[in-house]
Amino acid sequence: MSQKPKLALYWASSCGGCEIAVANLHEKILAVADFFDFMFSPCLLDTKCKDIEALPDGAIAATLFNGAIRTGENEKMAHLLRRKSGLLIAYGSCAIGGGIPALSNLHTRDEHLRTVYLDSPTLDNPRQVIPQTETRVPEGELELPRFYERVQNLSEVVPVDYFIPGCPPETDQVWNVLQVLMSGAALPPRGSVLGAGDSSVCDECARKRTDKTVREFHRIWEIIPDPEQCLLEQGLLCMGVATRSGCGGKCPSVNMPCIGCYGPPAGVYDQGAKLVSTLGSIMDIAPIRDLKDEQEIYKRVDQVLERIPDLAGVACKFSMASPTRTSTSSGESQDDENRND
Amino acid sequence: MKTVTIDPITRLEGHGRIEIFLDDAGNVANVYFQVPELRGFEQFCKGRPVEDMPVITNRICGVCPEAHHMAATKALDDLFQVEPPPAAKKVRELFYMSFYVTDHATHFYVLGGPDFIVGPDAPPAERNILGVIGKVGLETGKQVIACRARNHEIIRQLGGRAIHPTAGVPGGWSRSITPELRGEIETVARQNVDFARFSLKAFADLVLANPAYRDLILSDVYLHRTYSMGTVDAANQLNFYDGLIRVVDPEGEETLKYPCREYTQHIAERVEPWTYLKFPYLKKVGWKGFVDGKESGVYMATPLSRLNASDRLATPLANEEFEKFYATFGSQRVKGRYQPVHHRLATHWARLIEMLYAAERMLELAQDPEITSPEVRRIPSGAINPAGGIGSVEAPRGTLTHHYEADSRGLVTRANLIVGTTNNYAPIVMSLKRAAEKMIHGGQVIEEGLLNRIEMGFRLYDPCFSCATHALPGQMPLTVNLRDARGELVRTLRRG
Numbered sequence A: 001m002s003q004k005p006k007l008a009l010y011w012a013s014s015c016g017g018c019e020i021a022v023a024n025l026h027e028k029i030l031a032v033a034d035f036f037d038f039m040f041s042p043c044l045l046d047t048k049c050k051d052i053e054a055l056p057d058g059a060i061a062a063t064l065f066n067g068a069i070r071t072g073e074n075e076k077m078a079h080l081l082r083r084k085s086g087l088l089i090a091y092g093s094c095a096i097g098g099g100i101p102a103l104s105n106l107h108t109r110d111e112h113l114r115t116v117y118l119d120s121p122t123l124d125n126p127r128q129v130i131p132q133t134e135t136r137v138p139e140g141e142l143e144l145p146r147f148y149e150r151v152q153n154l155s156e157v158v159p160v161d162y163f164i165p166g167c168p169p170e171t172d173q174v175w176n177v178l179q180v181l182m183s184g185a186a187l188p189p190r191g192s193v194l195g196a197g198d199s200s201v202c203d204e205c206a207r208k209r210t211d212k213t214v215r216e217f218h219r220i221w222e223i224i225p226d227p228e229q230c231l232l233e234q235g236l237l238c239m240g241v242a243t244r245s246g247c248g249g250k251c252p253s254v255n256m257p258c259i260g261c262y263g264p265p266a267g268v269y270d271q272g273a274k275l276v277s278t279l280g281s282i283m284d285i286a287p288i289r290d291l292k293d294e295q296e297i298y299k300r301v302d303q304v305l306e307r308i309p310d311l312a313g314v315a316c317k318f319s320m321a322s323p324t325r326t327s328t329s330s331g332e333s334q335d336d337e338n339r340n341d
Numbered sequence B: 001m002k003t004v005t006i007d008p009i010t011r012l013e014g015h016g017r018i019e020i021f022l023d024d025a026g027n028v029a030n031v032y033f034q035v036p037e038l039r040g041f042e043q044f045c046k047g048r049p050v051e052d053m054p055v056i057t058n059r060i061c062g063v064c065p066e067a068h069h070m071a072a073t074k075a076l077d078d079l080f081q082v083e084p085p086p087a088a089k090k091v092r093e094l095f096y097m098s099f100y101v102t103d104h105a106t107h108f109y110v111l112g113g114p115d116f117i118v119g120p121d122a123p124p125a126e127r128n129i130l131g132v133i134g135k136v137g138l139e140t141g142k143q144v145i146a147c148r149a150r151n152h153e154i155i156r157q158l159g160g161r162a163i164h165p166t167a168g169v170p171g172g173w174s175r176s177i178t179p180e181l182r183g184e185i186e187t188v189a190r191q192n193v194d195f196a197r198f199s200l201k202a203f204a205d206l207v208l209a210n211p212a213y214r215d216l217i218l219s220d221v222y223l224h225r226t227y228s229m230g231t232v233d234a235a236n237q238l239n240f241y242d243g244l245i246r247v248v249d250p251e252g253e254e255t256l257k258y259p260c261r262e263y264t265q266h267i268a269e270r271v272e273p274w275t276y277l278k279f280p281y282l283k284k285v286g287w288k289g290f291v292d293g294k295e296s297g298v299y300m301a302t303p304l305s306r307l308n309a310s311d312r313l314a315t316p317l318a319n320e321e322f323e324k325f326y327a328t329f330g331s332q333r334v335k336g337r338y339q340p341v342h343h344r345l346a347t348h349w350a351r352l353i354e355m356l357y358a359a360e361r362m363l364e365l366a367q368d369p370e371i372t373s374p375e376v377r378r379i380p381s382g383a384i385n386p387a388g389g390i391g392s393v394e395a396p397r398g399t400l401t402h403h404y405e406a407d408s409r410g411l412v413t414r415a416n417l418i419v420g421t422t423n424n425y426a427p428i429v430m431s432l433k434r435a436a437e438k439m440i441h442g443g444q445v446i447e448e449g450l451l452n453r454i455e456m457g458f459r460l461y462d463p464c465f466s467c468a469t470h471a472l473p474g475q476m477p478l479t480v481n482l483r484d485a486r487g488e489l490v491r492t493l494r495r496g
Helices: A017-023 A028-035 A046-054 A072-084 A093-097 A100-106 A109-118 A171-183 A271-282 A294-305 A311-315 B050-060 B065-079 B086-112 B129-136 B138-159 B179-208 B211-218 B260-266 B303-308 B316-328 B344-366 B425-439 B447-461 B465-469
Strands: A006-011 A037-039 A060-066 A085-091 A134-137 A140-143 A162-164 B003-006 B017-022 B028-034 B227-232 B244-248 B254-258 B267-270 B279-282 B389-395 B398-406 B412-418 B478-483 B489-495
Touching: A006 A017, A006 A072, A017 A060, A017 A171, A028 A171, A046 A072, A060 A072, A060 A093, A072 A085, A085 A093, A093 A100, A100 A311, A100 B050, A140 B017, A162 A171, A271 A311, B028 B425, B050 B065, B050 B398, B050 B412, B065 B086, B065 B138, B065 B389, B065 B398, B086 B138, B086 B179, B086 B344, B129 B138, B129 B179, B138 B179, B179 B211, B179 B316, B179 B344, B211 B344, B227 B303, B227 B389, B227 B398, B244 B260, B254 B260, B260 B267, B260 B389, B260 B398, B279 B425, B303 B344, B316 B344, B344 B447, B425 B447
Parallel strands: A006 A037, A006 A060, A060 A085, A085 A162
Antiparallel strands: A134 A140, B003 B017, B003 B478, B017 B028, B227 B244, B244 B254, B267 B279, B389 B398, B398 B412, B478 B489
C-alpha cells in the first residue's frame, strides 16, 4: 500500500473537460503522480467501490469532485467520498452551481423525454416508445436508471470544504491549487474558493473602460466589436462584471463576451442579480427628468431589455443549480418517483 | 437462461453497460449495450439565444468540444444564411486540424494503442500508457505529451480557451491570425507532420511487422460488412471540416452523397425502451436490427469508414499511406474507390493515417497567404432561415450534425443533434456481440479473453463513453456477472 497521500478525481454528471484540464498539466502531471497516490476516476467505480468503502474514513487526502448531481449514483458517490476524504473539493462549475447540465432545471422532465423521443426531426418511433426503467426483452429483464427531475450541485448533497470554479478551471489555476496542497502550506478557511481571484474578470481584462452608458444592446452576430474597448460598453452582454476573476480574461481577449463560467465574485451571492444590478447602472434610457408617467419609464427600460432575450439562461448559464435557485432542502432525495412516464 | 452482465463502469450513469444473455445450451443468445444516461441538450437548448449554441453544446463533451463548437457554428452560418469570408473558413479549419492531431494522438498512444503496442495478450496492468512507454521508450512518451501541449496552445490562441473554445460566430471567427502567430502555427504543424510519420512508422514496426498482431488485424474478429460514411470534398477526397456526406455500401458502391442540410431525408433514429441513446440508420435501406450487410441500414462513421468513403486523400504523404493501407488488405479499385476494408481493428491504423492528413492539411493552411487576412467575419442580415440551420463536421468519432430552428428573436425553438459516437451505436453492439460469441461456448467463458475482447471492441470505435471508461492508466474496469436461469449470481469476473 502506497504511503503517499491519496488524491482522487471523480466525475459525476459532467463532460470530461475538468479531467482534460488536469491532463493538460502535461509534464507537470509527473510531479503530481510523484507526490500523490493518484486515484483516477475509474478507481472509484463500483468495481472499486468496496475498496473505497474499506478505506478508513478520511483516508483520501483530497478529492476533486467534478460534475453535477443528476442521478442517485452521483449522490451515493458524493456521500461515500465525503466520508472518505479529508478534503472534498467541488471542482468546476457543474459541481459548484450545476453548470450547463443544470440549464435542464428550466424545463420539466416530461419536456425532455417528449422532445428527445417523440419530437425529433430524425425520429423513427411509430409506437411512441420512451425508454423505461424496466424493460422485458425476449431474453429477460433490462433496467435503466430513472431520469431525474432536477440537477443539484454538490453542496446541496454533502458539506464541501473548498470550491475551484471554472468551466473548466484553467489548468494553471489547477496547478496553483495542487502546488499548495503538495507544499503542506496552511489552507484558507473552509468554504473558501481556491484557484481564482476575489474580484471580477473586468480586473484582469485588457480592454479599456470609459464609464460609458449603453443605449442599445447587441447580439454578438450583429456587430464586430472594437478590439480594445470594453465589450459591455459596446453593448455586448459581457458577464465579466458579474464573474469571478481567475481565468485571465481569455474570452474577451478573442473578442468574445465573458459567459460567466467562473461564477460570482467574492461577496456576491447571486451572479444573475449582480448582472442585473450592473445593467441598471449602465443602461441609458434617455432623459427622464420631464417624464411624468412612470409607465413611460418602464416602457423605455423594457425597450432596452427587449434586446436581451433569455436573461435567465444568459446571466445564470452556469449557476442554475446554485443555492440561490434551490427550492428543495439540502440532500433531499429524488427517489420517490421511479418511472419515466 | 443465463445472464452475463458486464458493467464497464458499473452502474455509473453516462457510461455503457453490457448485458449478455445465454441460451439453454450456454451460447450467446443476445447482447444488449445500454447507455443509461440522458442529459437532454435537445430540450434545454430551447429558449436559449442561438449564438450561445457553440458555447453550450461544446459542454456535451470536454474531450472533443472543438467538434461541437464547430458544428454549432456552421449550423448558425446556415441559420443566418451567411457565408463566412474565405479566411474565416481557413482559420476554422486550421484550428480544427490542430485539434484533430492532438485528439487522434491521445487515442492512439493513451487509449487504443496499448492493445497493440503492448499486445492484446499482455497482462492488463501493462496495457496502458506506461506499458507503451516501456515499449517505445520514454522519449516517445515525452513526445506524446509535447504533441498535446503544443496543439492545445494553438487551440487556446485561436479559440480563446484550450478547453471549451469560444471564437465561433455565425459568419466567421472572432479573431484573425497575426503574422507572428502564423509563424508559430507553421512550426507546430511541421512538428505534427513529423510526429504523425513517426507514429505510422511505430505502427508498422511494432504492429504490422509482428505476425501475430498483423493476423489479428486481418482476421475476422470484429469484421462487419456495413455501410461506410464520411465527408468528402468536390474531388471525393476526405475532408474533416466541410463537404458532402458520402455513404458507400459494403462493396464500395456510392449509395448516397448529400449536403448535411438534407440529413433528415437520409438518416432516421430508432428508439428502444431499454436505452437512452437512439440508433441512427440509413432511411433508404431501413432498420433490420443489429445485422451486417447491404440489406441492413446500419452504417459506421469512424476513421475507417471515412477512408472507405474517400477516393483518395488530399495531401501527398497521407495519400501514400492510404495506398499502402488498401494494398495491405488486397483491395482493388472499383469505379475510382478501393473496395472497403471491414476489419474493424484496422480503425487504429486508419486513425493514424488521418492524423498525418490533419497535420499536412494544418501545414498547408498555415502557409496559405490568405490565412493572416483580418477579414474573418461577415455580418449576417439578421433574418433567420425559417427552415432552420444545419451544420456538420467530421468529429474524430464520426459525422457530427447540429440542427437548430429559431424564432424571430433568435431564440432556439428546436434542436437536434446526432453526435459522432451515436452513429456507431449499432455497430458497437454488433462488435460486442461478436466478442461475446468468440469467447463464450457451451456455458464456458474464456474469462480474461472476454474482458480483453470487450475492451478492444470498445476502443476501436473510440466511443465518447470511453472518455469515462479510460483514464490515463488506460485500463477499463469491468465486472462480468454470470447468472443462472433464475437470475442467481453464479460467479463474478472482475477487473478494475
